[in-house]
Amino acid sequence: MAFEIDNIFKTYQMGGVEVPALRGVSLKVDKNEYIAIMGPSGSGKSTLMNIIGCLDIPTSGHYFLEGEDVSTLKDDQLAVIRNKRIGFVFQTFNLIPRSNIFHNVELPLIYSGLPASRRRKLAEEAIEKVGLSDRIKHKPNELSGGQRQRVAIARALVNNPSIILADEPTGNLDSATGEEIMGIFDQLHKAGNTIILVTHEHDIAEHAHRVVKLKDGLVESDEIVRNGRYAEALQDA
C-alpha cells in the first residue's frame, strides 16, 4: 500500500462562510500504481492533491502514507515527509531561477542533510535519468520548457520518494513536448514508481492505469483502464 485516504473532509473558511472542498473522499493506492485524478475546476482535485502531497492537512478524516497517519502532523513534520516521501512535479516547473540545474536537483538532498559527495552522486544519477547530463551547469532560463520539466522530474526523483505527484505536468508545454514528458513518467512507472497525475486532459490521463474522477468534493468514479492506448503499448514492451 502506497497510501490510503479515509473519509477525508476539507473545509475552507472564506469571509466567515464555510466552503467545503472535499466532502468525504476515500481512496486506496497500491505501490507502483499509475493514477490520474481528474475533474473540472472546483471539483476539489487541487485540494486533494495538496493533502496527498502533505502541503495541507484535512479538516477531518485520515491519511495514511505507507501506513503512517500523517493527517495530524505539524508544519515541520510535514516538511520532512514532503522531503523524503513526495516528489512534486508542477505545471509551472517551479525551479529556483538563480540556481543551476545541478543545484536545483540537489536541493531536496540538502534539506534531508546528506553529505555533499552522496548528494553529487544521487543528483547526477537523477539528471542522467531525464537525459540532461550535458546541461548540468545551465540555469533554468537557458532551457526549453520541456527541459525544465525534466529538471523538475529529476528533482522529484532524487530522494527516491514513495509517491511522484504531478500536477498538470504538461499544462505549459506543446503537445509534442507533453508526450515526451509523459514518456518519462511511463518509464518511471515501469521502473516501479507510484505516480499520481492530476490533470483535466483526457489524452494525458490515458497514460494512467486507473482514473479517479472527482466532482463537487466527492469521488464520482474510480476505474481501472488497463486497456488504454499507451498502457497496451507498455504491456507489450
Place this chain on the structure above:
Amino acid sequence: MQSFSDTIESLKIALQAIKANKARGLLTTLGIIIGIVAVVTTMTAANGLENSFKESISVLGSDVLYVSRTPWVHSGRWFEFRNRQNLTLKEADKLKIQLKKAVAVNPLTETRRSIKYRSRVIDDVSIVGTTDKHIVVSSGVPDYGRFLNHYDVEYKHFVCVIGSEVKKRLFETVDPINKKMKVGRYDFRVVGVMEQQGGAGMFGGPNFDMQIYIPITSFMKAFGGRDRDFDFVVKAPSTEALPDFEYELVGEMRKIRKLKPTDKDDFSINQMSTLVAAYNNVMGVVVMIGLLITGVSLFVGGIGVMNIMFVSVTERTREIGIRKAIGAKRRTILTQFLFESSVICLLGGLAGVILSFGVTALINSTVMPASISIPIVIVALAISVLVGVFSGIIPAYRASRLNPIEALRYE
C-alpha cells in the same frame, strides 16, 4: 537540529541574493556604514582622549597626595570652602617634621606673569614657586642644566628652571643656560631646562612645558608672601601605602590645624585618582551621548535593512513556496533570510570600519593621537551583525511562516 549542509545552503542563498542586488544592498547599508563609522570614531576618540589625559596627569604621580585649601573637583559648593584658612609655609614645615613616613613634602605656589628675553615677550605664563624637592615628588627632570637646589631656596637666589616650550618660544636656538630673563619685573638667571612632559594642557590642566620654576623663597620676595595660599605635595613611600598614608596625613594636618574631633577638615586632600574619577564621569557622559547618536543612526540603518528584507521576502515568496514544498523547514527559511540581513549588515560594517581607518588617520594628523584598536573593530563588526539579526528577524519569521500552497500560487 539544523544540519550543517542546510546552514551552508542558507549562507549560499544569502550571498547569491546579495550579489544579485548589489546597488540595492549598497544603498541599504549606507545607514549601517555611517553608524559603524560613528561607533568606531567615537570609541577611538574616547580612547585617544583617555590616553592623552592619562599622559598629561601622569606627571602628578600616583604615589603623591596634594594638600590644598579646596578640592580639585567639586560641584559648585564654593561656599563650603571659601572661609577656609590658607595653607602656610609654616604648616608645611610642621608637616615635614611630624609626618615622618613622607618621602618628601614640597610646598608649591603659583602666579601668572609675563616673561621677557631681549625683545621677546610671552604674556600670562605660569610661575611656580617650589623647592629642590620638586623633582622628588613629580616625574619631570631637567633636560639639561640643573634643577633648583637647596641653596637656591635657602639663600633666595633669583634663578629659574624653564619648561621645554618656554625655551623653544622665548630662546629659540639660543642656549638659555646662565642667560638673564625677566619674570614680571625681576631678572632671573636660567639654570636649567626641563625635558618635555607633554599633555599640552588639553583638559584645562596645567601645561607643564609652559611653566617656570623658581625657589619658593625668591617667589615670596618677588611676588609677595602674605595671604598667599600654598599646596603641599606629599610623596608617600609607595602607591600601595597610599590609603594608609592618606589617613595619617589627614591626622597630622588636623593636629597642625588644632581641630577638635567633631570639627570637619578645613583642608582638602587631592590626588591623581580624583582627577581620573572626574575625567571618567565627564567622558562617560560624552561617550554616552556619542553612542546614543550612533545608536540612533544604527537603528535607522537597521530599519532600512528591515524594509529591504521585507521586499526581498515578498519578491521571493514563490521561491519560499518551492523550497518548503520540497522539504525546507521553517527554521531553514528563517536562517536563510537572517543570513541575508546579517551578511548585508556585516558588509556594511566592514565598509564602515575601513572608512573609519581613514577618519581616524585624519583625526590623528589634525586633532590628537588616535588609533583604532582590534577590540574596537571586533565590537563594531559584532554590532553590525547584531543589527542584521535584529532587522532581519521579523521579515525572516514572516517568510518562515508562509503557507507553501499560497506561496506557490503567488505571482
